[in-house]
Amino acid sequence: MDFRLTEEQIMIRDTIRRIATEKFAPLAAEIDAQERFPLENFNILAENGLLGVSIPEEYGGSGAGQLANCLVLEETAKACGSTSTILTNQGLASEPFLISASEEMKKNYLYRMASGQCQGAMAITEANAGSDVAGMNTTARKVDGGYLLNGSKIFITNVGISPFVVVVCYTDKSKGNKGMSLIVVEKEDKGFIVGPPEHKMGLRGSDTRSLTFEDCFVPENRLLGVEGGGFKTLMNTFNFSRPNIAAQALGFAQGALDVAVAYAKERVQFGQTLSSFQGMQWMLAEMALAVETARSITYRAASLIDNEPGSPEIPRLCSMAKWYASDVAMKVTTDAVQILGGYGYTREYPVERMMRDAKITQIYEGTNQVQRIIIAGQMLK
Ligand SMILES: Cc1cc2nc3c(=O)[nH]c(=O)nc-3n(C[C@H](O)[C@H](O)[C@H](O)COP(=O)(O)OP(=O)(O)OC[C@H]3O[C@@H](n4cnc5c(N)ncnc54)[C@H](O)[C@@H]3O)c2cc1C
Structure with a gap:
């Protein structure tokens, strides 16, 4: 077993260590006190290609892998927790695309996330379904040309900043886990309501909100993966x-x-x-x-x-x-x-x-x- 980092991993770690020390650490207390999203730090991560470290090159990332991404996270968290949440959230929102999305979806959403055009968000948790994911109530009913979403989510990270959110919902509740699907909802979709920011103990510069779907129509090409594969x-x-x-x-x-x-x-x-x-x-x-x-x-x-x-x-x-x-x-x-x-x-x-x-x-x-x-x-x- 080789415990040494590669030259590329060392280079990435040293780059983010310098950035985090010089740029993120001096602002961390202010971001926390003001409970504001660290947009300037998001831009710095984007400019330095650090938002897509584990996303493959063909989708706009650097393809440096998960360990390299962890090095970026570790150094960022050392300096500013709220900024590090941009990166954890990036991982949570990009993985479903990497695992199950069509090429077309990957090229659209992954590229935009990796290149720093936007953050993504991932909505799983509901008021009565936290650890018990299958206890959720959000549904997506098949209609002509797409789905009608109804339900609500809580505690969703950076959804106030992101132009889209991957929503876990039931397309067929009678099938239990096998009736769950992932659907991408975009900010402009009618019937998609984003709540006010939560006030939290920590990570105060990360944006945490509830979401509501009221007969929210989403076209069928925004199903991520297959129905029931969520x-x-x-x-x-x-x-x-x-x-x-x-x-x-x-x-x-x-x-x-x-x-x-x-x-x-x-x-x-x-x-x-x-x-x-x-x-x-x-x-x-x-x-x-x-x-x-x-x-x-x-x-x-x-x-x-x-x-x-x-x-x-x-x-x-x-x-x-x-x-x-x-x-x-x-x-x-x-x-x-x-x-x-x-x-x-x-x-x-x-x-x-x-x-x-x-x-x-x-x-x-x-x-x-x-x-x-x-x-x-x-x-x-
Ligand atoms: C700042 C913040 C950001 C978040 N970001 C996101 C996000 O981006 N997207 C998203 O979908 N969710 C997000 N969440 C939600 C988070 O993932 C949930 O809060 C978490 O999964 C726990 O669910 P819960 O809060 O409902 O707790 P519960 O599931 O109600 O658990 C309460 C307690 O009971 C324990 N417990 C539950 N079941 C068992 C069991 N079977 N055996 C033993 N103990 C058990 C738990 O460990 C916990 O200690 C976020 C939450 C916060 C606070």
Whole structure:
């Protein structure tokens, strides 16, 4: 097994590290406080070709792969959580097209996302259907020339910015999972209503809204994949997108650890720096171990996708990476606040923001309880 990054991956990591340090980090506190979408950072990612790192070249991306994409995510999350959500959301919205869309759809939607013309959005969650995706109620009824959508979705990321959203819905509820389909709804479609932004604990610069479909007509060429194939595509989408959440979590953890190390070397109490106390040293060492192990499992999951995309190990490893790295992010960011004491609890330092941002990584794209169910299910079948 080769644990080294390739020259291309190192080049991508160093480029985004420089951009994130120089451009994203200085704005992160302001974006969080103002709860505004970081459009300037979206444009920087687009100009540098970083929105389509894992999208193949023929669809406008750079085709550098999932591990390279994780490196971009990790470095971005280290600097600005809200900006990193542009990238996690890009993964979630582009995968269904890569997995199941027609060539025509791929050339349209993937190209626009990869080239930075727009963000995409993916609408799965409903008020009464979160972990239990199949409990959803949104339906698409076949009519002449297309579908009529009815229902509503909640907590949809960046849908206020995106010109389209991939909607998971039932085309035939009597068939259960096998009656689920994916339909692309565009902003201009009549009967498509986007709600006001939610106010959140963290990732405050990401846009989170509800959606309503009221007899919303969508032409039949916007069916993504085949009727009834939606659930399968969705599950495969998560397999490929979960390492992105792991990488985002890893970035939060590494970012908080860096701040804690610097602070411990500066802060003097009892006539000594905090870093001279063994209690602090052990805490920092444990944080470093957790970050490094989270990095190992995240990179391993991503490189498995790059090197063996058909491997049956992918769902299990990607669930493990997402679960483990997000728990590490929560622990390490919380410990970083502890190391900074009262200052850590204030907005003078970024660790409280990183702690707030980290929490969602344990919840979205399948809660960590759901990851346990997936892993156990694979083991025990
Ligand atoms: C900021 C943000 C962004 C989001 N972005 C998107 C998006 O872009 N698109 C989208 O579709 N959704 C999005 N979501 C929704 C997110 O994916 C869901 O919140 C998540 O899947 C959990 O669903 P829920 O909130 O309904 O919780 P529930 O499913 O109600 O779960 C509540 C609790 O019960 C636990 N639980 C549930 N079932 C079980 C079980 N069988 N065994 C043990 N424990 C269980 C869960 O782990 C959790 O702890 C977003 C949410 C947020 C907050």
